[in-house]
Amino acid sequence: xxxxxxxxxxxxxxxxxxxxxxxxxxxxxxxxxxxxxxxxxxxxxxxxxxxxxxxxxxxxxxxxxxxxxxxxxxxxxxxxxxxxxxxxxxxxxxxxxxxxxxxxxxxxxxxxxx
Amino acid sequence: xxxxxxxxxxxxxxxxxxxxxxxxxxxxxxxxxxxxxxxxxxxxxxxxxxxxxxxxxxxxxxxxxxxxxxxxxxxxxxxxxxxxxxxxxxxxxxxxxxxxxxxxxxxxxxxxx
Numbered sequence: 114x115x116x117x118x119x120x121x122x123x124x125x126x127x128x129x130x131x132x133x134x135x136x137x138x139x140x141x142x143x144x145x146x147x148x149x150x151x152x153x154x155x156x157x158x159x160x161x162x163x164x165x166x167x168x169x170x171x172x173x174x175x176x177x178x179x180x181x182x183x184x185x186x187x188x189x190x191x192x193x194x195x196x197x198x199x200x201x202x203x204x205x206x207x208x209x210x211x212x213x214x215x216x217x218x219x220x221x222x223x224x225x226x227x
Numbered sequence: 228x229x230x231x232x233x234x235x236x237x238x239x240x241x242x243x244x245x246x247x248x249x250x251x252x253x254x255x256x257x258x259x260x261x262x263x264x265x266x267x268x269x270x271x272x273x274x275x276x277x278x279x280x281x282x283x284x285x286x287x288x289x290x291x292x293x294x295x296x297x298x299x300x301x302x303x304x305x306x307x308x309x310x311x312x313x314x315x316x317x318x319x320x321x322x323x324x325x326x327x328x329x330x331x332x333x334x335x336x337x338x339x340x
Contacts, residue, residue, distance in 0.1 A: 147329075156333050156334055162327065164327075214285075215329055216272075
């Protein structure tokens with residue numbers, strides 16, 4: 114079955130530093146990858162998504178590139194802000210194969226200090 | 228205005244009781260889902276519905292029963308509640324089952340004593 118593996122646990126950074134949250138996946142079918150962000154006591158919401166190989170997608174200063182050759186979709190930002198402190202989920206959906214259930218990673222908690 | 232309404236926001240129940248979690252979406256979506264989030268298993272998929280039909284059930288226990296009275300409603304009935312059921316339950320929707328982006332409601336935080 115499909116699976117998603119993320120940088121586990123907690124990532125702590127000082128404001129202004131770059132960050133990369135790792136996401137790798139396994140699927141037999143053509144993938145659609147997502148990053149969702151969940152701030153404290155809020156619902157998860159879409160941050161960015163991609164199904165195009167080797168094309169960078171960006172939103173709100175975050176960016177990621179889907180690399181099908183390495184089954185990766187790492188989330189990056191060049192300079193984190195205090196407001197980026199949140200829980201980040203990488204998710205996978207198949208675009209074919211008949212299994213459209215979204216598969217989420219376990220989440221990575223990002224804490225940004227002043 | 229929230230497009231996916233979940234009620235109640237907080238719920239406290241005693242062990243052995245039964246509760247219903249309400250979800251209504253006003254996005255015009257045809258697919259709806261339930262997810263559970265706890266410290267042990269972040270964002271655990273439970274059910275998916277498409278056009279009011281159950282498409283996928285990943286919940287081992289029959290104590291969890293989704294109910295879809297209308298296309299934009301997907302309630303979750305939980306019977307014989309246990310302390311381990313304590314979690315935040317998120318309702319979500321997407322345009323169709325194949326449509327990729329999920330939109331989440333604000334969640335119902337359930338505590339079972």
